[in-house]
Amino acid sequence: MSDTNVSTTNQEPARNEVRTMLPPVDVVEDASGITLYADLPGVPKDKLSVRVEADTLTIEGEMTLPLATNMEASHAEVQLPRYWRAFTLGQELDRDNVSAEFKQGVLKLRIPKAEHAKPRKVEIQIL
Amino acid sequence: MYRTLFPGDLFAELDRLQRQVQRFTGPSTSIRGVGRNGFPALNVGGTPDSVEIYAFAPGLDPAKLDVTIERGVLTLSGERPNELPDEDRNATVHIGERFSGRFSRTVSLSDDVDPNRVTAEYGDGVLHISIKRHESAQPRRIEVKSH
Numbered sequence A: 001m002s003d004t005n006v007s008t009t010n011q012e013p014a015r016n017e018v019r020t021m022l023p024p025v026d027v028v029e030d031a032s033g034i035t036l037y038a039d040l041p042g043v044p045k046d047k048l049s050v051r052v053e054a055d056t057l058t059i060e061g062e063m064t065l066p067l068a069t070n071m072e073a074s075h076a077e078v079q080l081p082r083y084w085r086a087f088t089l090g091q092e093l094d095r096d097n098v099s100a101e102f103k104q105g106v107l108k109l110r111i112p113k114a115e116h117a118k119p120r121k122v123e124i125q126i127l
Numbered sequence B: 001m002y003r004t005l006f007p008g009d010l011f012a013e014l015d016r017l018q019r020q021v022q023r024f025t026g027p028s029t030s031i032r033g034v035g036r037n038g039f040p041a042l043n044v045g046g047t048p049d050s051v052e053i054y055a056f057a058p059g060l061d062p063a064k065l066d067v068t069i070e071r072g073v074l075t076l077s078g079e080r081p082n083e084l085p086d087e088d089r090n091a092t093v094h095i096g097e098r099f100s101g102r103f104s105r106t107v108s109l110s111d112d113v114d115p116n117r118v119t120a121e122y123g124d125g126v127l128h129i130s131i132k133r134h135e136s137a138q139p140r141r142i143e144v145k146s147h
Helices: B010-025
Strands: A006-008 A025-030 A033-039 A048-053 A056-062 A072-076 A082-089 A099-103 A106-112 B041-047 B050-056 B066-070 B073-080 B091-096 B101-108 B113-123 B126-133
Touching: A048 A106, A056 A106, B041 B101, B066 B113, B066 B126, B073 B126
Parallel strands: none
Antiparallel strands: A006 A082, A025 A033, A025 B091, A033 A106, A048 A056, A056 A082, A072 B041, A099 A106, B041 B050, B050 B126, B066 B073, B073 B101, B113 B126
């Protein structure tokens, strides 16, 4: 089994030159598919977008924080309000059956493998 | 004639550069360090009547988050469970970037905050802590009377 069925796409499309943060992810593969977890704190459900176009899976999110009025930042480790990350999916993944769950800023994506790509035992006949 | 081992004193130059960078990155350095790479990431801001802290801590159970204020230091601690499968299971971890394990971060508070008036809310994976300042510390307009 190849270990390149989800590879990071480095080229961010220059959409209006918007600067974004790269969310940290975990990608785990088992016999029936791939599970991807992404940390997107501050993004409400309606500001999250997960799309599969051709071979590319794109995760995008915009933060909305309950900011106090007249606030002046004194220390900021998170300086951009947007997340963006894309992955290239291999042919063996079933992109029509991706399921997603988003809870408290953590996105969990399940990408099953296409039926033909699931591991099977190959019987070797000895003649 | 005396010559230094490092012409132009490279180390002094680096030192100067570092100090200069530090001057641009923040007005003061905390004794606990800046901790840019800690979990959770923190944003701190202030308004005339409160101090606002945002901790970017996704996927936590708010009941297991510990927030304490002691002697002017706010400590935020807890544990983030590891969701990655064990080694022996039939799964391969291709990318493992998310934080897991115990964490603890501290913020030094200014003297004018009231530790008895704190609110903490957890939503969309962000913990928002708001600490009110003492009334007496708030700017007040003093009226000038004329005789």
